Amino acid sequence: MRPTSPPAHLERARVAVAVAxxxxxxxxxxxxxxxxxxxxxxDLSSAGLGLLLxxxxxxxxxALPLTGPVVHRIGPxxxxxxxxxxxxxxxxxxxLGLGSGQVVPAGAGLVLVGMxxxxxxxxxxxxxxxxxxxxxxxxMPRLHAGFSLGTVAGALLGAGAAALAFxxxxxxxxxxxxxxxxxxxxxxxxxPAEPGAEEERAAGSGVGRAWREPRTLLVGxxxxxxxxxEGTANDWLAVALVDGHGIGEATxxxxxxxxxxxxxxxxxxxxxxxxxxxxxxxxxxxxxTAVLGLLLFVTAPALPLALAGAVLWGAGAALGFPxxxxxxxxxxxxxxxRVSVVSSISYTAFLAGPPLIGFVAEVTGVLQALLVVLVVxxxxxxxxxxxxxxxxxxxx
Numbered sequence: 001m002r003p004t005s006p007p008a009h010l011e012r013a014r015v016a017v018a019v020a021x022x023x024x025x026x027x028x029x030x031x032x033x034x035x036x037x038x039x040x041x042x043d044l045s046s047a048g049l050g051l052l053l054x055x056x057x058x059x060x061x062x063a064l065p066l067t068g069p070v071v072h073r074i075g076p077x078x079x080x081x082x083x084x085x086x087x088x089x090x091x092x093x094x095x096l097g098l099g100s101g102q103v104v105p106a107g108a109g110l111v112l113v114g115m116x117x118x119x120x121x122x123x124x125x126x127x128x129x130x131x132x133x134x135x136x137x138x139x140m141p142r143l144h145a146g147f148s149l150g151t152v153a154g155a156l157l158g159a160g161a162a163a164l165a166f167x168x169x170x171x172x173x174x175x176x177x178x179x180x181x182x183x184x185x186x187x188x189x190x191x192p193a194e195p196g197a198e199e200e201r202a203a204g205s206g207v208g209r210a211w212r213e214p215r216t217l218l219v220g221x222x223x224x225x226x227x228x229x230e231g232t233a234n235d236w237l238a239v240a241l242v243d244g245h246g247i248g249e250a251t252x253x254x255x256x257x258x259x260x261x262x263x264x265x266x267x268x269x270x271x272x273x274x275x276x277x278x279x280x281x282x283x284x285x286x287x288x289t290a291v292l293g294l295l296l297f298v299t300a301p302a303l304p305l306a307l308a309g310a311v312l313w314g315a316g317a318a319l320g321f322p323x324x325x326x327x328x329x330x331x332x333x334x335x336x337x338r339v340s341v342v343s344s345i346s347y348t349a350f351l352a353g354p355p356l357i358g359f360v361a362e363v364t365g366v367l368q369a370l371l372v373v374l375v376v377x378x379x380x381x382x383x384x385x386x387x388x389x390x391x392x393x394x395x396x
Contacts, residue, residue, distance in 0.1 A: 006134075006135060009189075009191075009192070010131065010134055010135065010191075012189040013127075013131050013134075013189055013190055013191045014131050014135070014139070015189065016186040016187065016188075016189035016190055017124060017127045017128050017131055017143065017186075017190065018142075018143060018146045019146075019182060019183075019186040020080050020120070020124040020127070020183060020186055020187070021124060021128070021143045021144065021146040021147040021150065022146045022147065022149055022150035022153075023084075023150060023178075023179050023182045023183060023186075024117065024120055024121065024124065024147055024150060025146070025147035025148060025149065025150025025151035025152075025153075025154065026150035026151065026153050026154040026157075026175070026178075026179070027087060027091070027117070027150075027154065027175050027176075027179045028117060028150075028151060028154065028234075029150065029151035029152070029153070029154030029155045029157075029158065029234075029256075029260065030154035030155075030157050030158055030171060030172070030175045031091070031094070031113070031154075031158075031172060031175070032154075032155075032158075032234050032235065032238075032256075033154060033155040033157075033158030033159065033238060033253045033256050033257070034158045034161065034162060034168050034171070034238075034249075034253065035049070035053070035235065035238055035239060036238055036239055036242050036249045036252065037162060037168045037249060038052070038098060038106070038168060039052075039239070041098045041101060041168065042097075042098070042101060042102075042103050042106060043101075044103075045362070046239075046243075046358050046361040046362050046366060047355075047358045047359055047361075047362050048103075048358075049239070049358055050355040050356075050357060050358020050359060050361075051355055051358065052103065052106065052107055052110065053110075053235050053355075053358070054355045055107040055108075055110035055111045055114065056110045056111070056113055056114035056117075057114060057347065057352075057353070058111055058114060059090075059110065059111040059112060059113060059114025059115035059116075059117075059118065060114040060115065060117065060118030060121075060347045061114075061118075061344075061347060061348065062111075062114075062115060063083075063114070063115040063116075063118040063119045064118050064119070064122060064340065064343050064344040064347050065207075065340070065344050066119075067079065067083075067118065067119040067122040067123065067340055067343075068122065068207045068336055068337055068339070068340025068341070069207055069340075070119070071119075071122065071123045071126055071336060071340075072207075072336050072337070075190075076123045076124065076126050076127035076130070076190055076191075077127070077187040077188070077190035078187075079119060079120075079122070079123030079126075080120055080123045080124050080127070080183060080187050080190075081183055081184065081187045082119065083115075083116045083117065083118070083119035083120030083121075083123060084116065084120055084179055084180055084183040084184075085116070085180060086112055086115055086116030086119065086120075087112070087113050087115075087116025087117050087120060087176075087179065088116070088176035088177070088179055088180045089112055089116070089176075090109045090110065090111070090112030090113035090114075090115070090116055091109065091113060091172045091173070091175055091176040092109070092172070092173060092176055093105055093106075093108055093109030093112060094106050094109030094110055094113065094172055095109070095168075095169035095170070095172040095173050096109070096169070097109055098168055098169045098172075099167075099169040118343075118347060121343065122339060122340055122343045124143075125140075125325045125329075125339050125343065126329075126335060126336050126339050126340075127190055127191065128140055128143045128325070129325065129326070129328075129329030129332075129335045129339060130191055130332070130335070131191065132326070132329070133329070133332045133335075134191070137271075138270075138271035138274060138275065138326070139271075140322040140323075140325050140326045140329075141267045141268075141270025141271050141274065141319060141322045141323075142267065142268065142270070142271060143322070144267050144270075144318075144321060144322040144325075145264050145267030145268045145270070148260055148261075148263045148264035148267055148318075149264050151260040151263075151264075152257055152260045152261050152264060154175075155253055155254075155256050155257035155260055156253075156254075156257055157171070158171070158253045158256075159250050159253035159254050159257060162249045162250045162253055163250040206334060206336075206337040207337045207340055207341060209337070210334065210337040210338045210340070210341045211341055213338075215386050215390075216328065216338050216341050216342065217341075217345070218383040218385075218386030219324055219327045219328055219338075219342050219383075219386045219387055220324070220328075220341060220342040220344070220345030220346060221345060221379075221380060221383045222283065222320070222324060222380050222381070222383040222384050222386060222387060223320060223321055223323075223324030223325075223342055223345065223346040223380075224345050224346040224348055224349050224376075224380060225287075225320070225349075225376050225377050225379060225380015225381065225383075226283075226286075226287075226317055226319075226320020226321055226324070226346075226377070226380065227320065227321055227346040227347065227349040228349035228352075228353050228373060228376045228377070228380075229287075229290050229294075229313075229316075229317040229320070229373050229376070229377050230263070230317040230320070230321065231349050231353050232353055232357060232370060232372075232373050233256075233259050233310075233313060233314065233317070234256075235353065235357070236357055236361075236366060236369075236370065237252075237255065237256050237259055237297075237310065238252040238253060238255065238256045239252075239366055240297075240366045240367055240370060241255045241256075241306065243365075243366050244298075244365065244366050244367035245300070245303060245306050245367075247303060251303075255306070255307055255310055256310075258307050258310050258311060258314075259310040259311070259313060259314040260314060261314070262310070262311040262312070262313075262314030262315045262318070263314040263315065263317065263318040264318075265315070266286075266314075266315045266318035266319060267318050267319065267322065270282075270318065270319050270322065273319070274319070274323070278388075279323050279326075279327065279384075279387040279388060279389070280384050280385055280387060280388060282319055282323065283319065283320060283323060283381070283384040283387060284381055284384055286315070286316045286317065286318065286319055286320065287316060287320075287377055287378075287380070287381045287384070288316070289312050289315055289316030290312070290313055290315075290316025290317045290373075290377060291316070291374060291377065292312050292316070293308075293309045293310065293311065293312025293313030293314070293315070293316055294309065294312075294313050294370060294371070294373055294374065295309070295374075296308060296309030296312060297309030297310055297313055297367075297370070298367045298368065298370055298371060320380075321346065323387055324342050324346060324387065325339060325342065325343075327342075327386070327387040327388075327389070328341070328342040330389055330390040331390060349376075356372060357369045357370065357372060360372060
């Protein structure tokens with residue numbers, strides 16, 4: 001017998017939430033792949049660049065604790081669209097700051113980008129978890145693969161723009177317009193509210209209780225470690241290739257694309273790996289792979305070996321965030337609150353990571369500063385056992 005096809009509205013919702021993930025990755029990478037150009041436009045040191053990148057994390061950290069209750073009240077569709085609009089406004093302000101060579105508007109734009117992308121991220125993960133539960137099969141790794149595919153496209157766009165000397169400000173304006181247009185259409189196909197949703201919203205989001213659950217906090221810490229591993233590459237890999245390995249900006253953008261491509265490949269097969277080996281084994285194996293990749297990237301005497309290290313680094317970090325989101329959403333009734341909490345904890349990596357790496361790089365150089373990731377990842381792997389699936393839907 002052929003498996004029963006999902007209802008049409010559920011298939012549309014699956015495609016729509018996939019679009020949200022892809023566009024999120026595209027918008028993020030089209031900016032982050034050209035960080036060296038932003039640094040040069042604003043004439044920043046490594047520490048100054050770290051503080052500029054901190055603006056994204058500040059915005060996300062402010063938005064994330066609020067996003068769960070807001071999405072609980074207005075729904076994921078409006079949450080995603082609102083976050084996209086905020087991120088688009090931030091990209092426009094960032095473009096203005098870069099064009100004028102002014103750090104303050106650029107930093108303010110990145111705060112808005114962080115707020116928008118952070119709330120967009122939580123809302124789309126809540127929607128993805130809901131679709132996954134309705135489908136009755138693993139979906140989150142593939143959704144995050146969609147995010148990675150979007151980042152590959154954004155990174156390649158950045159590489160092409162850098163090679164053609166296309167102004168970064170103009171690129172950011174185009175990205176903002178495309179992202180907002182795409183999500184205005186896609187969010188119309190998100191899942192409708194279930195019967196009883198109004199009563200659940202009136203009862204409260206349950207975020208406060210989720211912050212007191214030991215398992216949720218441990219899942220958040222494990223996810224934080226992988227987010228730090230992934231986020232450090234997002235912020236510093238291209239810079240490390242330029243400053244540490246002495247290559248041009250366009251080639252460095254390709255190197256970032258190689259990292260993201262490795263993540264994408266592993267995420268595409270992530271459902272199969274998780275079904276066969278389980279969450280904990282996959283996370284621990286991934287952490288070990290990321291360690292090897294990072295060490296090779298830092299110590300490589302030649303560019304091909306550095307790129308091989310980037311491949312292992314990306315492959316190892318690939319499943320940490322999607323596994324954390326799935327673990328947080330094991331109980332559908334508490335998914336919104338727990339996804340919000342785990343996201344808030346894990347995004348702390350984006351708050352602490354950029355300035356920490358930047359300040360260490362001032363003393364040791366950017367390549368050696370990347371070794372900070374090893375300490376965070378080792379600690380996070382100790383909490384990986386918390387991601388085991390809940391035995392009952394109501395378990396804490």
